[in-house]
Amino acid sequence: MRSVIKNRQIVEDHWQAVGEEDELPVGAVIVPLTRWRRERDELLGRDEPLGVRLPNTADVAELVADLPLLDLVALEFPKFSDGRAYSQARLLRERHGYRGEIRAVGDVLRDQLFFMVRSGFDAFELRADRSLEDALAAFDEFSTSYQPAADQPLPLYRRGR
Numbered sequence: 001m002r003s004v005i006k007n008r009q010i011v012e013d014h015w016q017a018v019g020e021e022d023e024l025p026v027g028a029v030i031v032p033l034t035r036w037r038r039e040r041d042e043l044l045g046r047d048e049p050l051g052v053r054l055p056n057t058a059d060v061a062e063l064v065a066d067l068p069l070l071d072l073v074a075l076e077f078p079k080f081s082d083g084r085a086y087s088q089a090r091l092l093r094e095r096h097g098y099r100g101e102i103r104a105v106g107d108v109l110r111d112q113l114f115f116m117v118r119s120g121f122d123a124f125e126l127r128a129d130r131s132l133e134d135a136l137a138a139f140d141e142f143s144t145s146y147q148p149a150a151d152q153p154l155p156l157y158r159r160g161r
Contacts, residue, residue, distance in 0.1 A: 001013065001014075003132055004103070004123055004124060004125050004126075004132075005113070005123065005124040005126070005132055005135060005136065006101070006122060006123040006124075007122055007123075008136065008139050009136075010132045010133070010136070013125070014027065014028050015028045015029070015030050015049075015051060015072065016028065016029050016030070017029075017030045017053065017074075017105075018030070018031055018035075019032065019035075020032060020034065020035055024043075024046065026048070027048060027049070028048060028049035028050070028051070028071070028072075029043075029048065029049075029050065029051065030051035030052065030053050030072060030074050031043060031050075031051070031052060031053065032052075032053050033052055033053065033054050033055065033058055033062075036052045036066075040066070044069060049071045049072070050069070050070055050071055050072075051070060051071055051072030051073065051074055051101070051103075052066075052070055052072075052073055052074070053074040053075075053076065053105065054073060054074065054075055054076065054088065055076050055078075056075065056076050056077065056078065056082060056084035056085045056088065057084070058088075060073075060088050060091050060092055060096065061091075061096075064096050067092070067096060067097075067098045067100070070100055071100050071101065072100055072101040072102075072103055072123075073092060073098065073100065073101070073102050073103070074103045074104075074105045074125075075088050075089055075102065075103070075104060075105070075121075076105055076106045077104060077105065077106035077107045077108055077112075078106055078107065079106075079107050080107045080108075080109050080112065085104065086115070086116065086119040087119075089102050089104075089116070089119040089120035089121050089150070090119045090120050090149075090150050092120060093119075093120030093150040094120070094150055101122055101123050102120055102121050102122055102123065103121070103122075103123040103124065103125060104116050104121045104123070104124045104125065105125045106125075107127060108124055108125060108126050108127060108130075109126070109127070109130065110126070110130060110134060110135040110137075110138045111138065113135060113138040113139060114138050114139060114141060114142055117139065117151050118145060118149040118150060118151050118152075119149065119150055120150035120151070144156065
């Protein structure tokens with residue numbers, strides 16, 4: 001079984017990503033947004049944990065009404081230099097109040113993890129050629145953040161001493 005980083009720990013990943021036409025396995029599944037649109041009622045009727053994978057070109061507002069029904073939202077990084085999913089995560093957490101798992105998938109690199117957490121991500125599916133153990137150290141490379149963000153709503157000057 002594959003592992004991911006969730007809440008700053010390496011854990012076994014019980015989620016199964018399925019494609020547009022794949023048969024749905026038993027257990028927790030992550031489906032593409034287009035499949036969610038097409039098979040929403042059937043997917044909700046499964047009574048299993050459910051996640052949706054959003055391309056970074058999608059408007060997260062499209063899922064707002066369904067967020068209470070979703071256990072996970074996976075946001076895609078098609079390449080490390082495309083950061084639109086950072087904005088999607090922040091919107092999900094701060095504007096829409098989503099409290100489920102927000103997972104970074106795709107071209108996810110160690111150097112991005114600290115900033116992803118600040119944006120609202122709490123789970124990370126790293127590229128297969130990357131070490132999860134090495135990536136954990138990224139969370140401790142910065143001890144203080146100055147600006148408010150999804151992980152700390154107060155700027156440094158308002159936090160007291």
